[in-house]
Amino acid sequence: MDYTKITETPSNHDDLELLETNSILKKMNEEDQKVAVAVSEAIPQITKLVDALAERFEKGGRLFYIGAGTSGRLGVLDASEIPPTYGMPHTRVIGLIAGGDIAIRKSVEHAEDDTEQAWKDMMAYEMTELDTVVGIAASGTTPYVLGGIEQAKKNGLLTAGITNNPGSPLAKNSDIPIEMNVGPEFVTGSTRMKSGTSQKLALNMISTALMIKIGRVKGNKMVNMQLSNNKLVDRGARYVAEGLGIPYEKAESLLKKHGSVKAAIEAGS
Structure with missing residues (x-):
């Protein structure tokens, strides 16, 4: 590898099991405060993605998120909240996770290791060149995501990669790399923490800005929300x-x- 896998580097804190609860929480919070700064540095690339998305959306294109584990679940979460919040059909923003819907609740062993499955999952939706695929992987090396991005590019789709390892294969292989260096995790390698938080923030920014750009917000109000309760x-x-x-x-x-x-x-x- 010609890059540093930051998501696997040792935590800035040690002997965690010896700490009092208050100290654990304060140190976690100290680390979390680094996340928003890392996301802010990716705003130029997020801007590029949102503008391209809005143009394609207006022509009927769709947004697909692909990921595994925490990253996949965050993509599914963001996609699932678009219809009730903005009144969009559930067919316009779609989250796909390695292992299928069962993986939202339970880990599916080795599902993320299949380089061909993501494209197979997408093909069920009859992909077109107006569609956009956003791969999400803290490590930037997840085979499910890399394979999906590769096939999407080959078929003329716009691709983006959200990762916490700058210079990773996902960043290099995506049309629009969104790299957020949040540093080592509080618990070494536990990317559901700072990495996951940064991904959630980025996804919020992408989908919310997109909905604003295509007219689903008036002033600052959700004027197209579903009246479901x-x-x-x-x-x-x-x-x-x-x-x-x-x-x-x-x-x-x-x-x-x-x-x-x-x-x-x-x-x-």
Whole structure:
């Protein structure tokens, strides 16, 4: 390897089992404070990805996340929250994890070692050149992710790689590398910690900025959210009341009639 695998380097802290609880937590928090800084340094590359995504989305393209273990679960989580939050069909942002859906809850042995499976998983969705594939791997070496990115590129798709090892194979093989050097983990090699946190932050930024760019947010409001429970109906009614300057009861009636904050405001304007 011609790069340092930072995710496997020794923790900055030792003798953890000898520490008092308060000391463990404080030291973990000290490490966590490094994460946002590392993510901020990747903003230029995240910007590049979001702008390319928005252009492709407007033409009907989709966003695919592929990953294994923690990285895969974070991708699935981000994708699953787009429909209720922004009212997008579940077919537009899709999370795929090595080992399939069972791997969301339980580890599937050796699933991440198959270089061909990610592309097979994607082929079930009839991929097109408008689609974008984002590989997520703290190590930047996960075979499932690398194989998927390689095949996606061969088939003309835009690719990006989210990794915590700068210079890793994932970074080198992706059109848009998003490298976040968060340093050694508090527990050596436990990438569900700082690495996972940085990935969650990056995914939040990617999907949220994308939804804003394609018009799923008005002002600072989720005007296309699904009204799937009483809390969201109440929130939506308050948004409509505020937007139109009308009483809450009338706003709630408009919201229920038209099905979304955006449609209710447009109808009441």
